[in-house]
Amino acid sequence: MIAKKTNKTAILYRMVMTDHMCPYGLKSKDLLERNGFVVEDRHLTSRDEVEAFKAEHDVETTPQVFIDGKRIGGFDDLSAYFGTATKPKNATTYKPVIALFSIAALLAVCVTWLSLGTVVAGRTLEWFISISMVLLGLQKLQDVERFATMFLNYDLLAQRWVRYGYIYPFVETGAGLLMMAGLLTWLSAPAALFVASIGAISVFKAVYIDKRELKCACVGGDSNVPLGFVSLTENVMMVGMAVWMLSKL
Known part of the structure:
Protein backbone atom coordinates (compact mmCIF):
# COMPACT_ATOMS: atom_id res chain seq x y z
CA MET A 1 0.00 0.00 0.00
CA ILE A 2 1.48 3.33 -1.10
CA ALA A 3 1.33 6.11 1.50
CA LYS A 4 -0.60 9.17 0.44
CA LYS A 5 1.64 12.15 -0.18
CA THR A 6 1.00 15.36 1.68
CA ASN A 7 2.27 18.89 1.34
CA LYS A 8 1.45 19.79 4.92
CA THR A 9 4.57 20.23 7.02
CA ALA A 10 5.24 21.35 10.56
CA ILE A 11 8.35 22.04 12.61
CA LEU A 12 8.41 20.63 16.12
CA TYR A 13 10.95 21.60 18.77
CA ARG A 14 10.96 19.22 21.71
CA MET A 15 13.22 18.03 24.52
CA VAL A 16 15.00 14.74 23.83
CA MET A 17 17.74 14.21 26.42
CA THR A 18 19.45 11.17 27.86
CA ASP A 19 17.64 11.66 31.18
CA HIS A 20 14.35 13.11 29.94
CA MET A 21 12.10 12.87 26.91
CA CYS A 22 9.17 15.28 27.02
CA PRO A 23 5.89 13.32 26.81
CA TYR A 24 4.05 16.34 25.43
CA GLY A 25 6.59 16.53 22.64
CA LEU A 26 5.76 12.95 21.67
CA LYS A 27 2.02 13.68 21.92
CA SER A 28 2.46 16.75 19.71
CA LYS A 29 4.32 14.72 17.09
CA ASP A 30 1.65 12.06 17.13
CA LEU A 31 -1.16 14.62 16.84
CA LEU A 32 0.50 16.31 13.89
CA GLU A 33 1.07 13.02 12.08
CA ARG A 34 -2.51 11.90 12.69
CA ASN A 35 -3.65 15.13 11.06
CA GLU A 51 16.99 27.73 27.55
CA ALA A 52 18.50 29.26 24.41
CA PHE A 53 15.47 28.23 22.36
CA LYS A 54 13.03 29.67 24.91
CA ALA A 55 14.95 32.94 25.03
CA GLU A 56 15.12 33.20 21.23
CA HIS A 57 11.40 32.65 20.72
CA THR A 62 8.55 23.37 25.19
CA PRO A 63 7.50 21.68 22.97
CA GLN A 64 6.70 24.34 20.42
CA VAL A 65 5.09 23.76 17.02
CA PHE A 66 5.42 25.96 13.93
CA ILE A 67 3.13 25.62 10.91
CA ASP A 68 3.67 27.73 7.77
CA GLY A 69 6.18 29.83 9.68
CA LYS A 70 3.66 30.68 12.39
CA ARG A 71 4.16 29.54 15.97
CA ILE A 72 1.17 27.50 17.13
CA GLY A 73 2.47 26.76 20.63
CA GLY A 74 2.63 23.69 22.83
CA PHE A 75 0.47 20.57 22.94
CA ASP A 76 -2.61 22.31 24.41
CA ASP A 77 -2.39 25.05 21.79
CA LEU A 78 -1.96 22.45 19.05
CA SER A 79 -4.99 20.53 20.31
CA ALA A 80 -7.03 23.74 20.19
CA TYR A 81 -5.69 24.40 16.66
CA PHE A 82 -7.04 21.06 15.49
CA GLY A 83 -10.23 21.39 17.52
CA THR A 84 -9.38 18.47 19.79
CA ALA A 85 -8.65 20.34 23.00
CA THR A 86 -9.42 18.39 26.16
CA LYS A 87 -11.75 19.71 28.83
CA PRO A 88 -10.22 21.66 31.74
CA LYS A 89 -9.16 19.52 34.67
CA ASN A 90 -11.96 20.89 36.84
CA ALA A 91 -14.67 20.34 34.21
CA THR A 92 -17.50 18.02 35.20
CA THR A 93 -17.51 14.59 33.56
CA TYR A 94 -19.24 11.24 33.84
CA LYS A 95 -16.39 9.29 32.21
CA PRO A 96 -15.02 7.74 35.45
CA VAL A 97 -18.47 6.42 36.35
CA ILE A 98 -19.15 5.09 32.86
CA ALA A 99 -15.78 3.32 32.83
CA LEU A 100 -16.29 1.85 36.30
CA PHE A 101 -19.77 0.48 35.69
CA SER A 102 -18.77 -0.85 32.26
CA ILE A 103 -15.88 -2.80 33.78
CA ALA A 104 -18.15 -4.00 36.61
CA ALA A 105 -20.64 -5.32 34.06
CA LEU A 106 -17.92 -7.13 32.10
CA LEU A 107 -16.48 -8.62 35.29
CA ALA A 108 -19.94 -9.81 36.30
CA VAL A 109 -20.28 -11.57 32.96
CA CYS A 110 -16.83 -13.14 33.39
CA VAL A 111 -17.67 -14.38 36.90
CA THR A 112 -20.97 -15.78 35.61
CA TRP A 113 -19.17 -17.63 32.84
CA LEU A 114 -16.50 -19.03 35.14
CA SER A 115 -18.99 -20.04 37.84
CA LEU A 116 -22.02 -21.17 35.87
CA GLY A 117 -20.77 -21.74 32.33
CA THR A 118 -23.14 -19.20 30.82
CA VAL A 119 -22.89 -15.53 29.90
CA VAL A 120 -25.90 -14.23 31.81
CA ALA A 121 -27.79 -15.81 34.69
CA GLY A 122 -29.89 -14.82 37.66
CA ARG A 123 -26.81 -14.05 39.74
CA THR A 124 -25.20 -11.80 37.11
CA LEU A 125 -27.04 -8.73 38.42
CA GLU A 126 -26.01 -9.59 41.99
CA TRP A 127 -22.38 -9.85 40.94
CA PHE A 128 -22.63 -6.63 38.91
CA ILE A 129 -23.85 -4.66 41.93
CA SER A 130 -21.41 -6.24 44.39
CA ILE A 131 -18.46 -5.77 42.01
CA SER A 132 -19.53 -2.15 41.48
CA MET A 133 -19.50 -1.67 45.25
CA VAL A 134 -15.97 -3.07 45.47
CA LEU A 135 -14.70 -0.90 42.61
CA LEU A 136 -16.37 2.22 44.02
CA GLY A 137 -14.93 1.45 47.45
CA LEU A 138 -11.49 0.97 45.92
CA GLN A 139 -11.68 4.40 44.31
CA LYS A 140 -12.41 5.93 47.70
CA LEU A 141 -9.67 3.95 49.45
CA GLN A 142 -7.00 5.39 47.15
CA ASP A 143 -7.19 8.62 49.17
CA VAL A 144 -9.50 8.26 52.16
CA GLU A 145 -8.61 11.72 53.45
CA ARG A 146 -9.74 13.49 50.28
CA PHE A 147 -12.84 11.33 50.03
CA ALA A 148 -13.83 12.07 53.62
CA THR A 149 -13.40 15.80 53.05
CA MET A 150 -15.60 15.81 49.94
CA PHE A 151 -18.10 13.49 51.65
CA LEU A 152 -18.58 16.03 54.42
CA ASN A 153 -20.12 18.44 51.94
CA TYR A 154 -23.37 16.51 51.80
CA ASP A 155 -23.53 13.32 53.89
CA LEU A 156 -25.81 13.90 56.87
CA LEU A 157 -24.21 11.34 59.20
CA ALA A 158 -20.64 12.38 58.35
CA GLN A 159 -21.56 15.98 59.20
CA ARG A 160 -22.61 14.82 62.67
CA TRP A 161 -19.83 12.23 63.13
CA VAL A 162 -16.76 13.09 61.03
CA ARG A 163 -15.09 9.68 61.47
CA TYR A 164 -17.94 8.08 59.54
CA GLY A 165 -16.43 9.49 56.36
CA TYR A 166 -13.27 7.48 57.00
CA ILE A 167 -15.19 4.29 57.81
CA TYR A 168 -17.58 4.39 54.84
CA PRO A 169 -15.14 3.16 52.12
CA PHE A 170 -14.20 0.11 54.20
CA VAL A 171 -17.85 -0.75 54.84
CA GLU A 172 -18.75 -0.41 51.16
CA THR A 173 -15.78 -2.47 49.96
CA GLY A 174 -16.14 -5.12 52.64
CA ALA A 175 -19.89 -5.51 52.08
CA GLY A 176 -19.32 -5.80 48.34
CA LEU A 177 -16.70 -8.52 48.77
CA THR A 185 -24.99 -12.04 54.55
CA TRP A 186 -26.34 -11.34 58.02
CA LEU A 187 -23.50 -8.81 58.38
CA SER A 188 -22.89 -7.49 54.85
CA ALA A 189 -26.51 -6.84 53.87
CA PRO A 190 -27.48 -4.75 56.95
CA ALA A 191 -24.20 -2.82 56.69
CA ALA A 192 -24.83 -2.01 53.03
CA LEU A 193 -28.45 -1.14 53.74
CA PHE A 194 -27.43 1.24 56.54
CA VAL A 195 -24.78 3.23 54.64
CA ALA A 196 -26.72 3.26 51.37
CA SER A 197 -29.94 4.47 52.97
CA ILE A 198 -28.17 7.37 54.65
CA GLY A 199 -26.33 8.10 51.40
CA ALA A 200 -29.52 8.16 49.33
CA ILE A 201 -31.27 10.48 51.78
CA SER A 202 -28.23 12.77 51.96
CA VAL A 203 -27.88 13.06 48.19
CA PHE A 204 -31.61 13.61 47.67
CA LYS A 205 -31.66 16.37 50.27
CA ALA A 206 -28.52 18.12 48.97
CA VAL A 207 -29.44 18.02 45.29
CA TYR A 208 -33.21 17.94 45.01
CA ILE A 209 -34.30 19.81 48.15
CA ASP A 210 -31.44 22.21 48.91
CA LYS A 211 -30.61 22.58 45.18
CA ARG A 212 -26.88 22.54 45.84
CA GLU A 213 -24.33 22.02 43.05
CA LEU A 214 -21.65 19.73 44.45
CA LYS A 215 -19.13 17.18 43.24
CA CYS A 216 -19.84 13.55 44.00
CA ALA A 217 -17.41 11.62 46.20
CA CYS A 218 -18.70 8.33 44.78
CA MET A 238 -26.88 -0.91 47.24
CA VAL A 239 -30.22 -0.66 49.05
CA GLY A 240 -31.84 -2.97 46.51
CA MET A 241 -28.98 -5.46 46.73
CA ALA A 242 -29.07 -5.47 50.53
CA VAL A 243 -32.83 -6.01 50.65
CA TRP A 244 -32.57 -8.81 48.08
CA MET A 245 -29.79 -10.56 49.98
CA LEU A 246 -31.73 -10.30 53.24
CA SER A 247 -34.81 -11.77 51.58
CA LYS A 248 -32.76 -14.82 50.61
CA LEU A 249 -31.72 -15.60 54.19
Whole structure:
Protein backbone atom coordinates (compact mmCIF):
# COMPACT_ATOMS: atom_id res chain seq x y z
CA MET A 1 0.00 0.00 0.00
CA ILE A 2 1.48 3.33 -1.10
CA ALA A 3 1.33 6.11 1.50
CA LYS A 4 -0.60 9.17 0.44
CA LYS A 5 1.64 12.15 -0.18
CA THR A 6 1.00 15.36 1.68
CA ASN A 7 2.27 18.89 1.34
CA LYS A 8 1.45 19.79 4.92
CA THR A 9 4.57 20.23 7.02
CA ALA A 10 5.24 21.35 10.56
CA ILE A 11 8.35 22.04 12.61
CA LEU A 12 8.41 20.63 16.12
CA TYR A 13 10.95 21.60 18.77
CA ARG A 14 10.96 19.22 21.71
CA MET A 15 13.22 18.03 24.52
CA VAL A 16 15.00 14.74 23.83
CA MET A 17 17.74 14.21 26.42
CA THR A 18 19.45 11.17 27.86
CA ASP A 19 17.64 11.66 31.18
CA HIS A 20 14.35 13.11 29.94
CA MET A 21 12.10 12.87 26.91
CA CYS A 22 9.17 15.28 27.02
CA PRO A 23 5.89 13.32 26.81
CA TYR A 24 4.05 16.34 25.43
CA GLY A 25 6.59 16.53 22.64
CA LEU A 26 5.76 12.95 21.67
CA LYS A 27 2.02 13.68 21.92
CA SER A 28 2.46 16.75 19.71
CA LYS A 29 4.32 14.72 17.09
CA ASP A 30 1.65 12.06 17.13
CA LEU A 31 -1.16 14.62 16.84
CA LEU A 32 0.50 16.31 13.89
CA GLU A 33 1.07 13.02 12.08
CA ARG A 34 -2.51 11.90 12.69
CA ASN A 35 -3.65 15.13 11.06
CA GLY A 36 -1.59 14.43 7.95
CA PHE A 37 1.48 16.57 8.63
CA VAL A 38 5.03 15.68 7.80
CA VAL A 39 6.92 16.63 10.95
CA GLU A 40 10.37 18.18 10.92
CA ASP A 41 11.34 16.90 14.35
CA ARG A 42 14.02 19.09 15.90
CA HIS A 43 15.48 17.81 19.17
CA LEU A 44 16.68 19.99 22.03
CA THR A 45 19.28 17.71 23.59
CA SER A 46 20.53 19.77 26.54
CA ARG A 47 19.26 22.22 29.10
CA ASP A 48 21.38 24.94 27.52
CA GLU A 49 19.70 24.33 24.14
CA VAL A 50 16.28 24.44 25.77
CA GLU A 51 16.99 27.73 27.55
CA ALA A 52 18.50 29.26 24.41
CA PHE A 53 15.47 28.23 22.36
CA LYS A 54 13.03 29.67 24.91
CA ALA A 55 14.95 32.94 25.03
CA GLU A 56 15.12 33.20 21.23
CA HIS A 57 11.40 32.65 20.72
CA ASP A 58 10.27 34.31 23.95
CA VAL A 59 8.39 31.26 25.21
CA GLU A 60 8.26 29.68 28.66
CA THR A 61 7.82 26.03 27.76
CA THR A 62 8.55 23.37 25.19
CA PRO A 63 7.50 21.68 22.97
CA GLN A 64 6.70 24.34 20.42
CA VAL A 65 5.09 23.76 17.02
CA PHE A 66 5.42 25.96 13.93
CA ILE A 67 3.13 25.62 10.91
CA ASP A 68 3.67 27.73 7.77
CA GLY A 69 6.18 29.83 9.68
CA LYS A 70 3.66 30.68 12.39
CA ARG A 71 4.16 29.54 15.97
CA ILE A 72 1.17 27.50 17.13
CA GLY A 73 2.47 26.76 20.63
CA GLY A 74 2.63 23.69 22.83
CA PHE A 75 0.47 20.57 22.94
CA ASP A 76 -2.61 22.31 24.41
CA ASP A 77 -2.39 25.05 21.79
CA LEU A 78 -1.96 22.45 19.05
CA SER A 79 -4.99 20.53 20.31
CA ALA A 80 -7.03 23.74 20.19
CA TYR A 81 -5.69 24.40 16.66
CA PHE A 82 -7.04 21.06 15.49
CA GLY A 83 -10.23 21.39 17.52
CA THR A 84 -9.38 18.47 19.79
CA ALA A 85 -8.65 20.34 23.00
CA THR A 86 -9.42 18.39 26.16
CA LYS A 87 -11.75 19.71 28.83
CA PRO A 88 -10.22 21.66 31.74
CA LYS A 89 -9.16 19.52 34.67
CA ASN A 90 -11.96 20.89 36.84
CA ALA A 91 -14.67 20.34 34.21
CA THR A 92 -17.50 18.02 35.20
CA THR A 93 -17.51 14.59 33.56
CA TYR A 94 -19.24 11.24 33.84
CA LYS A 95 -16.39 9.29 32.21
CA PRO A 96 -15.02 7.74 35.45
CA VAL A 97 -18.47 6.42 36.35
CA ILE A 98 -19.15 5.09 32.86
CA ALA A 99 -15.78 3.32 32.83
CA LEU A 100 -16.29 1.85 36.30
CA PHE A 101 -19.77 0.48 35.69
CA SER A 102 -18.77 -0.85 32.26
CA ILE A 103 -15.88 -2.80 33.78
CA ALA A 104 -18.15 -4.00 36.61
CA ALA A 105 -20.64 -5.32 34.06
CA LEU A 106 -17.92 -7.13 32.10
CA LEU A 107 -16.48 -8.62 35.29
CA ALA A 108 -19.94 -9.81 36.30
CA VAL A 109 -20.28 -11.57 32.96
CA CYS A 110 -16.83 -13.14 33.39
CA VAL A 111 -17.67 -14.38 36.90
CA THR A 112 -20.97 -15.78 35.61
CA TRP A 113 -19.17 -17.63 32.84
CA LEU A 114 -16.50 -19.03 35.14
CA SER A 115 -18.99 -20.04 37.84
CA LEU A 116 -22.02 -21.17 35.87
CA GLY A 117 -20.77 -21.74 32.33
CA THR A 118 -23.14 -19.20 30.82
CA VAL A 119 -22.89 -15.53 29.90
CA VAL A 120 -25.90 -14.23 31.81
CA ALA A 121 -27.79 -15.81 34.69
CA GLY A 122 -29.89 -14.82 37.66
CA ARG A 123 -26.81 -14.05 39.74
CA THR A 124 -25.20 -11.80 37.11
CA LEU A 125 -27.04 -8.73 38.42
CA GLU A 126 -26.01 -9.59 41.99
CA TRP A 127 -22.38 -9.85 40.94
CA PHE A 128 -22.63 -6.63 38.91
CA ILE A 129 -23.85 -4.66 41.93
CA SER A 130 -21.41 -6.24 44.39
CA ILE A 131 -18.46 -5.77 42.01
CA SER A 132 -19.53 -2.15 41.48
CA MET A 133 -19.50 -1.67 45.25
CA VAL A 134 -15.97 -3.07 45.47
CA LEU A 135 -14.70 -0.90 42.61
CA LEU A 136 -16.37 2.22 44.02
CA GLY A 137 -14.93 1.45 47.45
CA LEU A 138 -11.49 0.97 45.92
CA GLN A 139 -11.68 4.40 44.31
CA LYS A 140 -12.41 5.93 47.70
CA LEU A 141 -9.67 3.95 49.45
CA GLN A 142 -7.00 5.39 47.15
CA ASP A 143 -7.19 8.62 49.17
CA VAL A 144 -9.50 8.26 52.16
CA GLU A 145 -8.61 11.72 53.45
CA ARG A 146 -9.74 13.49 50.28
CA PHE A 147 -12.84 11.33 50.03
CA ALA A 148 -13.83 12.07 53.62
CA THR A 149 -13.40 15.80 53.05
CA MET A 150 -15.60 15.81 49.94
CA PHE A 151 -18.10 13.49 51.65
CA LEU A 152 -18.58 16.03 54.42
CA ASN A 153 -20.12 18.44 51.94
CA TYR A 154 -23.37 16.51 51.80
CA ASP A 155 -23.53 13.32 53.89
CA LEU A 156 -25.81 13.90 56.87
CA LEU A 157 -24.21 11.34 59.20
CA ALA A 158 -20.64 12.38 58.35
CA GLN A 159 -21.56 15.98 59.20
CA ARG A 160 -22.61 14.82 62.67
CA TRP A 161 -19.83 12.23 63.13
CA VAL A 162 -16.76 13.09 61.03
CA ARG A 163 -15.09 9.68 61.47
CA TYR A 164 -17.94 8.08 59.54
CA GLY A 165 -16.43 9.49 56.36
CA TYR A 166 -13.27 7.48 57.00
CA ILE A 167 -15.19 4.29 57.81
CA TYR A 168 -17.58 4.39 54.84
CA PRO A 169 -15.14 3.16 52.12
CA PHE A 170 -14.20 0.11 54.20
CA VAL A 171 -17.85 -0.75 54.84
CA GLU A 172 -18.75 -0.41 51.16
CA THR A 173 -15.78 -2.47 49.96
CA GLY A 174 -16.14 -5.12 52.64
CA ALA A 175 -19.89 -5.51 52.08
CA GLY A 176 -19.32 -5.80 48.34
CA LEU A 177 -16.70 -8.52 48.77
CA LEU A 178 -18.88 -10.53 51.14
CA MET A 179 -21.88 -10.20 48.83
CA MET A 180 -19.79 -11.38 45.87
CA ALA A 181 -18.82 -14.50 47.79
CA GLY A 182 -22.25 -14.95 49.37
CA LEU A 183 -20.69 -14.99 52.83
CA LEU A 184 -21.87 -13.49 56.13
CA THR A 185 -24.99 -12.04 54.55
CA TRP A 186 -26.34 -11.34 58.02
CA LEU A 187 -23.50 -8.81 58.38
CA SER A 188 -22.89 -7.49 54.85
CA ALA A 189 -26.51 -6.84 53.87
CA PRO A 190 -27.48 -4.75 56.95
CA ALA A 191 -24.20 -2.82 56.69
CA ALA A 192 -24.83 -2.01 53.03
CA LEU A 193 -28.45 -1.14 53.74
CA PHE A 194 -27.43 1.24 56.54
CA VAL A 195 -24.78 3.23 54.64
CA ALA A 196 -26.72 3.26 51.37
CA SER A 197 -29.94 4.47 52.97
CA ILE A 198 -28.17 7.37 54.65
CA GLY A 199 -26.33 8.10 51.40
CA ALA A 200 -29.52 8.16 49.33
CA ILE A 201 -31.27 10.48 51.78
CA SER A 202 -28.23 12.77 51.96
CA VAL A 203 -27.88 13.06 48.19
CA PHE A 204 -31.61 13.61 47.67
CA LYS A 205 -31.66 16.37 50.27
CA ALA A 206 -28.52 18.12 48.97
CA VAL A 207 -29.44 18.02 45.29
CA TYR A 208 -33.21 17.94 45.01
CA ILE A 209 -34.30 19.81 48.15
CA ASP A 210 -31.44 22.21 48.91
CA LYS A 211 -30.61 22.58 45.18
CA ARG A 212 -26.88 22.54 45.84
CA GLU A 213 -24.33 22.02 43.05
CA LEU A 214 -21.65 19.73 44.45
CA LYS A 215 -19.13 17.18 43.24
CA CYS A 216 -19.84 13.55 44.00
CA ALA A 217 -17.41 11.62 46.20
CA CYS A 218 -18.70 8.33 44.78
CA VAL A 219 -15.58 7.66 42.68
CA GLY A 220 -13.07 9.19 45.09
CA GLY A 221 -12.15 12.54 46.52
CA ASP A 222 -10.60 13.99 43.36
CA SER A 223 -13.47 13.31 40.97
CA ASN A 224 -15.32 15.89 38.89
CA VAL A 225 -18.51 13.85 38.69
CA PRO A 226 -21.46 16.07 39.64
CA LEU A 227 -23.46 15.00 42.66
CA GLY A 228 -26.92 13.87 41.68
CA PHE A 229 -28.38 11.01 39.71
CA VAL A 230 -25.20 8.90 39.64
CA SER A 231 -24.62 8.95 43.38
CA LEU A 232 -28.32 8.44 44.07
CA THR A 233 -28.31 5.44 41.70
CA GLU A 234 -25.25 4.00 43.46
CA ASN A 235 -27.01 4.15 46.82
CA VAL A 236 -30.32 2.83 45.48
CA MET A 237 -28.50 -0.11 43.91
CA MET A 238 -26.88 -0.91 47.24
CA VAL A 239 -30.22 -0.66 49.05
CA GLY A 240 -31.84 -2.97 46.51
CA MET A 241 -28.98 -5.46 46.73
CA ALA A 242 -29.07 -5.47 50.53
CA VAL A 243 -32.83 -6.01 50.65
CA TRP A 244 -32.57 -8.81 48.08
CA MET A 245 -29.79 -10.56 49.98
CA LEU A 246 -31.73 -10.30 53.24
CA SER A 247 -34.81 -11.77 51.58
CA LYS A 248 -32.76 -14.82 50.61
CA LEU A 249 -31.72 -15.60 54.19
